Amino acid sequence: MDVEILARIQFAFTVAFHYIYPPLSIGIGLIMVIFEGLYLKTGKKEYEILTRFWLKIFAITFGIGVATGIIMEFEFGTNWSVYSKYVGDIFGSALAAEGLFAFGLESTFLGILIFGWNRVSPKVHFISTIGVFLGSMFSAVWIVVANSWQQTPAGYHIVGEGLNARAEVTDFWAMVFNPSSVDRIIHVWQGAFLAGAFMILSVHAYYLLKGRYVEISKKAFKIALSVATIISLTQLVSGHSSADGVAVNQPAKLAAMEGHYEQSAAADLYLFGWVDQASKTVTGIGIPGGLSFLVHQDFNKPIAGLNAFPEDEIPTQVNAVFQFYHIMISIGMFFIGLTLYASYLWWRGKLFDKKWLLKIFAFSVLLPQIANQAGWFAAEMGRQPWVVYGHLKTSQAFSQEVSANQILFSLILFFVVYAILFLLFLYSLNKKIKHGPYDESENPNEFLKYT
Template identity: 75%
Template sequence: MDTEILARIQFAFTVAFHYIYPPLSIGLGVILIIMEGMYLKTKKELYHKMTRFWVKIFALIFGIGVATGIVMEFEFGTNWATYSRYVGDIFGSALAAEGLFAFALESGFLGVLLFGWNRVSPVVHFISTIGVAFGSMFSAVWIVVANSWQQTPAGFKIVGEGLNQKAEITDFWAMVFNPSSVDRLSHVIIGAFLAGAFLVLSVNAYYILKGKFLEIAKPAFKIALVVAMISSLAQLFTGHNSADGVAENQPAKLAAFEGHYPKSEVADLYLFGWVDHKSKEVVGIKLPKGLTFLIHQDFTTPVKGLDAFPEDEIPTQVNAVFQFYHLMVAIGMLLIGLSLFAGFLWWRGKLFQYRWLMWVFVWAVFLPQIANQVGWFAAEMGRQPWVVYGLLKTSDALSQAVTANQVLFSLILFFFVYLLLFLLFIYLLNKKIQHGPYDEKMEDQRPHQTASVPDFN
């Protein structure tokens, strides 16, 4: 493989691994606010124990997330020096804002959140929980703003010539509120809420199946289910708005999402399929003229296809973009169905009566993570061959000094380091889950509950 392919694989690997953790911390932060808020309102000890348990999980996720995110900053300089020089003014502003407004807020309150129990008042501790949760969301804001600028550049001018060209900010707020930032940010944040909610659902479904910590597991499950129901439905709307923005600002990407090739014809909406880029055909199940209707709210307005663009300005891996995009949509619909079905059973008073459903929730923890990953793959691969859409191609953004062997060596090294971190994370997470919210062996901390296990019919 050449240097560019290896550098892209390395960056994709490190970002994908890092992206496991920030959505979990954002989603858990919101749920922690709800749990601790319930404790302040009701003064029930079960909410206090529940919050303390999930704070420990949050701290583990936060720590691994910070450690895995540092590497990417170095990759910008080692593998993508031309890109770094080109977007340095833009990215520097966004990342500086993240440090000032987000990371400082998050880290400043984190110490109180972790170690302030019984040292500060409940209200002050609750404020620290809110500060950490909002700090994690603000971090996402500035990262998404920087990435969205690559998709839809705005508020800048190009200075210099040749290899010394770079983008400079002319309007900071135009850069922040570039045409795709709000839609993409809402889609990312809601995806993070789903990741956190389904982690809580998974762990508490496991406790319910084992008949352990039921006094805490059932209320925690219900809290996370409310977040999951609201977020899954909201994701349907944010996803639609984001797709509308792609249709307007990145029509080649939208065409790749649906494997639409004709220059200007009505477009079908595929439920699933397979794209043959050479023959420019898609085989699958489709809704005739469905994409045209979603974009234009009629069945006659044509949609620009991949043939309307130069061959060197469209994604080379159209089928991969198609599959990633449709997998994200399919999982999103599945999460809506699963959440609403569980909500219906809750309304009927039968939420915890079906053992198979609890097993579904135990394993459903992977679904939001997969959706977040493939959604990011579709967005970034669909932008190719541009690293800054319409301005700088990926092939021109590579460092001139780095060699393929150097990138390959660091990729292998990162793989083993990240594998070790992941195994450590799984070990520590499992250890905390197995221990649970309190020690059942201690009589004075054991909550009152019936000896029988719930009837799963």
């Protein structure tokens, strides 16, 4: 493999592995705020127990998320030096803002959150929980802003030429609120909320199936289900808004997402299919004119297809973009059906009577992770061949001094280290889950006085 492909694989691997953890931290953080808020409002001990239990899992997730995220900053300098020079002013502003507004907030309150239960008042501890949660959300904001600028650059001008060219910020807030950032931030937050909610649903569904911590698990399950139902529905809205933005700002990406090749014709909306890039056709089941309707509210309105763009300015892996995009959409629609059905059973008073449904929820913890990863792969592969859309191609952005062997060696090393971290995460997570929210072995009836 050449240097460019290896550098892309390495960064894709490290960022995809890292992105397992921040969504869990944000999502679990939201529900921790709800648990602790209910504890302060009602005084019921079970909500404090749930907060303490999920705080332990939050701390594990947060710690490994920080450890796995640091390496990416070094990759910018080692493997993507031309890119780093080009976007340094933009990324420097966004990452400085992250350090000031997000990391500062998290680090201020994290110690109180973890160690302050018996040292500060319940209200101060609740404020620290909110502070850490908001810090994790703000961290996502600035990372997404930086990435969104690559998709839809704004608030800048170019200084220099050739390898010395670089983008300079001319309007900080125009850079922050570039055409895609708000839609993408909301969509990322919602994906994170679902990751955390389904983690909590999974663990407490497991307890209910095993007949352990039944009463406290029913309470936690209902709260997480409420969050998952609301977010599943609202994510459909933000996803549609984001796709509308792609139609305006990145039409080649939209065409790749639906495998639409015709230069100017009504575009179908595929439920699933397969793109044959050689023949430039899609085999699958779709709604004729469906994409045209979603974009223009007209089934017959033409949409620019991939044939309307130069061959060297469209994604090289159209089928991959198509598949990743449809995986994300399919999982999102499954979430809507699953949570609405579970909510209907809750309304009927039969939520916990369906063992098969609890089993689905127990295994569903993987689905938000798959959807989040697939969405990012669709977004990033759909942007190709540009690393900064319309300005800097990926083939021009990597470091000229780094050899393929050096990148391959570091990729193998990262894989080994990250595999160890992942096994450590699974071991710690499994240990906390098996122990449970409170110690049954000391007194199995201890919890009865709280319910």
